[in-house]
Amino acid sequence: MKLKSSNAFLQSAFEWAVDKTKQFVVTGTRNGDVNKGDGNKWYGPNCAVIRTPNKLWAQPKDYKPAFWAGYFDRTAYYIRDYVHQAAGAYLVGLYDELYNMFYTFVSHASEETGWFAPWAFNFDNTVYYMDTPNYKKFVREITSQFELVEKAYQLYLWSGDNRYIENDVIFGFVEKIMSVFIDRLDGVVLKEKNGIPEGRGDIWKGSSTYNERGFHAAEAGDSIGAMYKAILAYAAILEIRGNSERAKVQLDRAEKLKAYFNKEWSVVDGSDMYAYAIDHKGRKYYEWYKKGSKIYGGASLLFIPMKELTYCGERNNKLLDYIFEKELDESTREDNIESLTYLPDVFFPYNQNDRAWFWMKHIISQKDLPHEHKTQGTNGDYPEISFTFISQVVEGIMGVCVNAGQGFVSTCPHFPKDMDDVQLSDLKFGENTVDILLKKDRAVLRNKSNHSISYKCRFSSDKDFFQVNGEQQKTEKEMENGILISYVNLEIQPNSKVIIAL
Numbered sequence: 449m450k451l452k453s454s455n456a457f458l459q460s461a462f463e464w465a466v467d468k469t470k471q472f473v474v475t476g477t478r479n480g481d482v483n484k485g486d487g488n489k490w491y492g493p494n495c496a497v498i499r500t501p502n503k504l505w506a507q508p509k510d511y512k513p514a515f516w517a518g519y520f521d522r523t524a525y526y527i528r529d530y531v532h533q534a535a536g537a538y539l540v541g542l543y544d545e546l547y548n549m550f551y552t553f554v555s556h557a558s559e560e561t562g563w564f565a566p567w568a569f570n571f572d573n574t575v576y577y578m579d580t581p582n583y584k585k586f587v588r589e590i591t592s593q594f595e596l597v598e599k600a601y602q603l604y605l606w607s608g609d610n611r612y613i614e615n616d617v618i619f620g621f622v623e624k625i626m627s628v629f630i631d632r633l634d635g636v637v638l639k640e641k642n643g644i645p646e647g648r649g650d651i652w653k654g655s656s657t658y659n660e661r662g663f664h665a666a667e668a669g670d671s672i673g674a675m676y677k678a679i680l681a682y683a684a685i686l687e688i689r690g691n692s693e694r695a696k697v698q699l700d701r702a703e704k705l706k707a708y709f710n711k712e713w714s715v716v717d718g719s720d721m722y723a724y725a726i727d728h729k730g731r732k733y734y735e736w737y738k739k740g741s742k743i744y745g746g747a748s749l750l751f752i753p754m755k756e757l758t759y760c761g762e763r764n765n766k767l768l769d770y771i772f773e774k775e776l777d778e779s780t781r782e783d784n785i786e787s788l789t790y791l792p793d794v795f796f797p798y799n800q801n802d803r804a805w806f807w808m809k810h811i812i813s814q815k816d817l818p819h820e821h822k823t824q825g826t827n828g829d830y831p832e833i834s835f836t837f838i839s840q841v842v843e844g845i846m847g848v849c850v851n852a853g854q855g856f857v858s859t860c861p862h863f864p865k866d867m868d869d870v871q872l873s874d875l876k877f878g879e880n881t882v883d884i885l886l887k888k889d890r891a892v893l894r895n896k897s898n899h900s901i902s903y904k905c906r907f908s909s910d911k912d913f914f915q916v917n918g919e920q921q922k923t924e925k926e927m928e929n930g931i932l933i934s935y936v937n938l939e940i941q942p943n944s945k946v947i948i949a950l
Contacts (some may be wrong), residue, residue: 482508844862880899
């Protein structure tokens with residue numbers, strides 16, 4: 449997969465990112481470190497910490513297919529990092545690694561863990577003791593479990609690998625998270641069941657939010673947003689597995705959750721902003737600010753529009769303005785660059801392309817600076833930086849969506865003002881391979897597969913006709929997050945190309 453663009457920054461940054469991901473692949477490593485982290489320490493069961501690897505659990509092991517997903521000084525991969533890096537990892541060809549890591553996470557969820565998938569694993573697929581000293585004390589973040597459910601469906605779409613939806617262990621995990629897991633955590637703090645799981649406290653007691661530097665919310669916007677997307681993914685998985693009736697129930701459940709969030713949960717008296725958290729006394733929080741080492745807002749708020757939990761309109765537009773303003777201001781910006789990697793994914797869905805591109809450029813401009821967690825190296829040595837840049841170019845700027853099993857691809861360019869074109873060659877999704885050239889008023893797709901593919905060519909525009917290979921073709925229209933889209937559906941034969949012009 450190679451990218452070309454007249455925007456020199458985009459091309460060089462993409463090339464850097466693709467090359468950088470190679471540094472994080474550990475597949476086939478012999479006698480690699482395990483349970484090591486944070487400056488030559490080894491973390492063992494029941495909170496043991498040693499500085500010399502003289503225990504069996506600290507001895508080097510042979511690594512399984514995997515890549516680094518977390519701090520580069522911790523020999524482990526983490527759920528939160530994995531799910532955010534997954535699309536980029538697929539695009540650079542880490543298929544075996546993605547499946548092995550996903551299966552490892554979900555196969556360790558059990559009655560004993562309360563159906564939480566453990567937070568982190570060594571590269572030999574054993575539990576990483578730093579974050580899981582034992583199954584009574586381990587990191588529990590509710591948002592991550594829903595993101596695993598969503599990622600099962602997304603990885604199926606990219607790969608066409610039926611194991612993500614048909615494997616009994618994986619589907620069993622999905623079923624447990626979307627039923628027993630939610631029900632058990634609903635009402636454990638606020639004592640009133642509303643269908644939303646609650647956090648008991650910090651990450652060790654069970655957190656409702658990815659905002660690890662804030663207060664301990666009982667309910668938070670990021671876990672609700674992640675649950676909404678997980679329900680939609682669950683419905684799609686059920687449909688594919690042939691259970692249309694149950695799928696319809698889940699779609700209805702998702703719509704009810706979205707309505708409840710927008711019309712009740714997020715409503716704050718005297719403000720049109722969104723509440724992003726409710727504390728253990730039932731108080732709502734909606735203002736973003738820093739107080740000492742704590743940040744109020746952050747991930748708890750970002751995930752609300754990122755997961756498309758909001759209704760489009762003036763209120764949501766104000767939220768996007770508010771997020772951009774607070775992240776732009778150094779006095780309120782999140783400190784960890786990992787948090788900034790979510791921002792392009794916040795703005796692209798709403799066609800706020802210049803804002804998304806601003807943050808992509810900002811992140812790359814910081815890649816050679818020391819990371820705030822100094823022993824892990826530079827910002828660029830944090831794996832999410834490179835993996836997410838790749839996916840944000842393909843899924844964000846190019847607007848690529850796929851269904852590999854159905855041989856389907858769609859594009860909808862989200863170009864910022866300083867970008868005129870992007871060309872991606874040898875994009876693979878499942879058994880399909882295509883070259884794509886996008887401009888602001890043109891799309892060219894070459895099918896390099898040995899079978900036909902379906903291509904949905906989309907532009908954010910109000911056009912009644914596109915020119916397809918020089919002939920006028922009537923478009924269809926749809927709305928996406930308040931944006932009018934014109935599109936045509938085409939069948940592209942093997943080893944042929946199509947040229948679409950506005």
